[in-house]
Amino acid sequence: MTQVAAPETVRADFDNVRVELTQGGPMVLERDGEEFWAEFDDPGWEGPTAERPRIRRQVVMVTGSHHQNIYWYATGHDRGLNVLPSVYLLEEQQWVPRSAVVLHSPGQSVAMLNGHWNAICIACHTTLGKTAFDTPYRSEPFEEQTIETTVAEFGIACESCHGPAEAHVTANRNPLRRYRLHLAKGRDREGDPTIMLPPQLDPTRSSQTCGQCHSVWEFYDVDGERHANRAGLPYRPGDELRDTRFIAQPSVDRDSAEMLAFVENDPEFVRGSFWPDGMVRVSGREYNGLIDSPCFRNATASDRTLTCFSCHTMHKPPEDPRTTAEWADTHQVSTDMDGNDACLQCHEPMRAELTAHTQHDTESSGSSCYNCHMPYTSYGLLKTVRSHTISSPTATESTELGRPNACNLCHLDKTLDWTADRLRDWYGTPMPALSDDEQTVAASLLWILKGDAGLRALAAQSMGWAPAQATSGTSWMVPHLGEALGDGYDAVRFIAARSLRSVPGYAGLDYDFVAPEQERVEAAVRVLREWRASPAAHLRREPELLVDANGELRVDAMRRLFEQRDRRPLFLRE
Amino acid sequence: MMTRTSGPAVNYTRRHLRFGWWSLLSFLILGFVLELLHGFKAGLYLDVSNETRRLMWTLAHAHGALLGLVHILYALCLRLFPGLAAGALGPISVSLVGASIVLPGGFFLGGLSFYDGDPGLGILAVPVGATLLVIAVFLIARASGSLDGAPRESGQRPGGRKPRQRN
Numbered sequence: 001m002t003q004v005a006a007p008e009t010v011r012a013d014f015d016n017v018r019v020e021l022t023q024g025g026p027m028v029l030e031r032d033g034e035e036f037w038a039e040f041d042d043p044g045w046e047g048p049t050a051e052r053p054r055i056r057r058q059v060v061m062v063t064g065s066h067h068q069n070i071y072w073y074a075t076g077h078d079r080g081l082n083v084l085p086s087v088y089l090l091e092e093q094q095w096v097p098r099s100a101v102v103l104h105s106p107g108q109s110v111a112m113l114n115g116h117w118n119a120i121c122i123a124c125h126t127t128l129g130k131t132a133f134d135t136p137y138r139s140e141p142f143e144e145q146t147i148e149t150t151v152a153e154f155g156i157a158c159e160s161c162h163g164p165a166e167a168h169v170t171a172n173r174n175p176l177r178r179y180r181l182h183l184a185k186g187r188d189r190e191g192d193p194t195i196m197l198p199p200q201l202d203p204t205r206s207s208q209t210c211g212q213c214h215s216v217w218e219f220y221d222v223d224g225e226r227h228a229n230r231a232g233l234p235y236r237p238g239d240e241l242r243d244t245r246f247i248a249q250p251s252v253d254r255d256s257a258e259m260l261a262f263v264e265n266d267p268e269f270v271r272g273s274f275w276p277d278g279m280v281r282v283s284g285r286e287y288n289g290l291i292d293s294p295c296f297r298n299a300t301a302s303d304r305t306l307t308c309f310s311c312h313t314m315h316k317p318p319e320d321p322r323t324t325a326e327w328a329d330t331h332q333v334s335t336d337m338d339g340n341d342a343c344l345q346c347h348e349p350m351r352a353e354l355t356a357h358t359q360h361d362t363e364s365s366g367s368s369c370y371n372c373h374m375p376y377t378s379y380g381l382l383k384t385v386r387s388h389t390i391s392s393p394t395a396t397e398s399t400e401l402g403r404p405n406a407c408n409l410c411h412l413d414k415t416l417d418w419t420a421d422r423l424r425d426w427y428g429t430p431m432p433a434l435s436d437d438e439q440t441v442a443a444s445l446l447w448i449l450k451g452d453a454g455l456r457a458l459a460a461q462s463m464g465w466a467p468a469q470a471t472s473g474t475s476w477m478v479p480h481l482g483e484a485l486g487d488g489y490d491a492v493r494f495i496a497a498r499s500l501r502s503v504p505g506y507a508g509l510d511y512d513f514v515a516p517e518q519e520r521v522e523a524a525v526r527v528l529r530e531w532r533a534s535p536a537a538h539l540r541r542e543p544e545l546l547v548d549a550n551g552e553l554r555v556d557a558m559r560r561l562f563e564q565r566d567r568r569p570l571f572l573r574e
Numbered sequence: 575m576m577t578r579t580s581g582p583a584v585n586y587t588r589r590h591l592r593f594g595w596w597s598l599l600s601f602l603i604l605g606f607v608l609e610l611l612h613g614f615k616a617g618l619y620l621d622v623s624n625e626t627r628r629l630m631w632t633l634a635h636a637h638g639a640l641l642g643l644v645h646i647l648y649a650l651c652l653r654l655f656p657g658l659a660a661g662a663l664g665p666i667s668v669s670l671v672g673a674s675i676v677l678p679g680g681f682f683l684g685g686l687s688f689y690d691g692d693p694g695l696g697i698l699a700v701p702v703g704a705t706l707l708v709i710a711v712f713l714i715a716r717a718s719g720s721l722d723g724a725p726r727e728s729g730q731r732p733g734g735r736k737p738r739q740r741n
Contacts, residue, residue, distance in 0.1 A: 316623050318688075
């Protein structure tokens with residue numbers, strides 16, 4: 001959500017607050033009546049770091065209202081905006097550097113460029129935003145460009161999804177017309193012809209309404225970008241989305257001319273958003289997941305085709321007993337669609353065969369369609385998000401693609417061999433070739449010790465996931481989450497600390513993921529030392545958990561796996 | 575032997591006093607219930623999607639309570655100005671009572687079930703109630719033109735008539 005900075009939208013305290021942990025010198029926040037001001041080192045400065053000037057600017061806009069408040073200030077040049085160098089985490093009530101909330105390599109800087117919001121963020125954080133740079137963004141020094149950015153409305157308003165509504169508004173000033181439509185609604189599902197109703201479009205166009213923002217996309221060429229710069233994005237709900245923009249779908253277009261061109265300019269274009277097989281791995285891009293799902297791709301009847309609206313609703317029905325906040329916090333899932341009923345809409349026969357199919361008790365989290373077919377393999381906003389590519393778990397996806405499989409995201413204490421064995425017995429899934437470690441070490445430990453930063457984040461988050469904790473126990477996780485407190489990636493440390501606090505006995509963990517490195521390492525060592533001294537350390541003496549028969553941690557094995565870690569820099573483009 | 579005032583004006587005074595106070599009580603209780611819905615953050619009343627209901631029920635409470643006061647005021651006027659509305663007492667009373675039921679009732683029903691931003695069909699009762707109210711106020715306003723301006727003296731019976739005695 002994008003909102004004007006005002007007392008009711010700014011959630012952080014600006015009343016003479018000094019934020020030490022930020023990029024450069026401390027950020028000093030002040031409030032002057034209804035206005036919010038900040039003094040900080042200019043994040044948009046592109047000259048020598050030592051000469052980075054100190055600036056004082058008014059905060060004029062806020063994005064984010066569920067997890068983080070990100071504050072945007074007026075640069076003072078035309079309508080150019082830039083972001084404050086620190087972000088406010090709402091639940092933790094903590095200011096952290098902007099770079100700490102993005103999963104990126106420690107050595108890589110996160111873009112905080114003047115005009116970034118005007119040129120990039122505006123596309124999906126406003127309704128009919130027009131960038132209006134006189135020359136292409138960053139083709140000239142920012143101060144020399146003319147920026148006349150305008151928006152119809154901040155945030156995603158009615159016309160983002162329903163298209164231009166002038167005729168609709170004019171026609172419906174007539175109350176007789178409105179009531180005729182209300183009374184006809186039960187009989188006539190066509191509704192009001194003066195407005196686009198996305199759920200009533202065919203499945204492809206319907207989901208593209210959401211996909212206009214929830215996808216990995218790019219302009220086809222500079223002309224497309226310049227047109228959008230002048231007139232706003234040309235897509236209107238009901239249009240074919242791909243007519244005006246390139247939707248990246250590496251599962252099918254990895255070798256297309258467009259994709260090759262993007263990768264040539266930006267080698268991490270695919271890796272930053274997708275798993276090696278093309279499944280999307282970042283949140284906020286669920287349309288990419290949908291179009292790779294068999295429930296969408298292979299569907300032949302429109303009323304049995306998976307769309308965004310199969311499970312989600314953008315307007316909470318009055319009869320829905322949830323509060324608006326609850327509905328919003330559960331990703332605007334439709335009434336009763338937060339469980340198996342979502343899938344049983346089409347797979348009704350499965351209702352009577354649930355346990356035969358899942359091999360788990362009816363009430364078990366293993367009998368949740370979501371948990372097996374939409375596991376938490378996407379990352380974003382310092383948490384994990386369910387994959388929106390409907391798939392079935394395999395051990396192969398973990399061995400060959402490095403993606404966690406649904407079984408081991410819950411059975412964290414089991415090996416890939418265990419999973420492959422079960423899947424072969426239950427579903428006839430071919431047994432993959434497995435390395436010694438894959439046969440003898442719990443999958444979650446391979447992921448958190450050897451995996452890339454994205455995989456480590458997913459594994460750490462799963463260790464804090466209540467169903468996984470209930471299935472796998474928690475005592476054995478502590479040294480590994482403790483080790484992750486010293487991870488080089490801020491996001492991994494944050495998630496590891498949150499998961500560790502959910503383990504019994506660690507709710508009061510004293511740890512700050514953005515504290516100086518020495519403090520973090522000391523905290524990690526303290527966690528390990530205390531765990532070793534506690535009875536919990538001896539509860540699980542299982543070699544796959546890297547604990548020997550004497551209850552001692554197999555540090556040598558941990559170190560060996562750590563040495564094999566995928567250290568390629570990773571920036572997940574959520 | 576017992577005496578009591580009677581005649582049309584007296585009956586109407588009583589009628590509107592009684593109706594006014596009971597109406598006021600009813601709609602104050604509705605207001606109290608609405609406050610409880612606020613207090614307990616009831617979604618059926620406070621959710622954004624129920625904004626129409628909140629508006630309709632607030633209007634029902636406000637109109638019902640105010641019209642209750644109008645009844646009491648009208649009754650007092652009849653007491654003070656016995657000649658007020660002579661000859662139109664019946665139509666005024668029917669219109670005023672009708673308006674007091676139909677107008678807030680329409681708002682209440684309009685909020686009971688509704689269509690997105692539009693109230694339910696109960697709202698159709700509101701213009702009927704508003705028309706009745708306009709008629710009542712018009713008749714009172716017209717009747718007030720025939721008054722001589724002098725309020726009834728203390729002890730004088732409404733309508734200037736002596737009380738009838740009844741064994």
